[in-house]
Amino acid sequence: MVGKDGGTTGPDDDFAARGIENLGAWILGRNMFGPVRGPWPDDTWKGWWGTNPPYHVPVFVLTHHARPPLEMEGGTTFHFVTDGIESVLEQARAAAGTRDIRLGGGASVIRQYLQARLVDEMHLAIAPVLLGSGESLLGGIDTRALGYVCTRHVTSPGALHVVLTRG
Numbered sequence: 228m229v230g231k232d233g234g235t236t237g238p239d240d241d242f243a244a245r246g247i248e249n250l251g252a253w254i255l256g257r258n259m260f261g262p263v264r265g266p267w268p269d270d271t272w273k274g275w276w277g278t279n280p281p282y283h284v285p286v287f288v289l290t291h292h293a294r295p296p297l298e299m300e301g302g303t304t305f306h307f308v309t310d311g312i313e314s315v316l317e318q319a320r321a322a323a324g325t326r327d328i329r330l331g332g333g334a335s336v337i338r339q340y341l342q343a344r345l346v347d348e349m350h351l352a353i354a355p356v357l358l359g360s361g362e363s364l365l366g367g368i369d370t371r372a373l374g375y376v377c378t379r380h381v382t383s384p385g386a387l388h389v390v391l392t393r394g
Contacts, residue, residue, distance in 0.1 A: 238383040242350060251323025253282050254315055256336035257290040260305065266292050273297060274305070285322040287315045289336055312339050334362040341365075344373055344393060353387040 234240065261272045274280055279300040286305045294307040308315045319328045330340055330349075340346050351364075370391060379390035 238381045238388060239352075239385050242352065242381075242388050246329065246350065249327050250284055250329055251326025252284050252319040252328045253286040253331050254319050254328060254336070254340075255286060255288050255331045256333040257288060257292075258333045259331055259336075260288045260290075267294050270294065270297075273299065279303075285319070287319045287322075289315050312336075312343060312345065316340075316345060334364045337364060338366075338368060341368055341370070341373060341375070346375075347393055348378075349375070349391045351389045351391070353389065354385060 260274055263272055280286075280303045282303040283301045284303065286303060288305055288307045289312060290307050290309055292307075293309050296307070297305040299305070306318065308318060316328070330337060330346060337346075337349075341349070374394045375391045376394055377389060378392040379388070381388045
């Protein structure tokens, strides 16, 4: 619970803290931004999080449907990019400068970046929770053939943390 009383320490907390260190930009898929499918009906949907999203850096949303940039509180501006994963990454790199870029999902977006070998490092937190159906993150992807290797794995009471790094 960053900035609040309570919470825990240990491996889960360490991975969470590391995930926001040196962060300069985010990349999200359209479904991570909101549940609207197809063309935007209007600009009223501003995300799941209210007026102050948790990102506090530029966020580049990969989409098939253009929309003007959306400035929010806390330094977050959502940029809606329609010309592919390479363009999104180029824009995120320009915004982040020397800082890191975090690929926030969804599964389809992560698979596209993995298959293009554009992910340097990926942290998977595997928790023993039954979530039901969903989109497979690594279905049909041979991470070893793409040059990814497991460089770290840590267990905690809440999760198995696996770090894959591109060789």
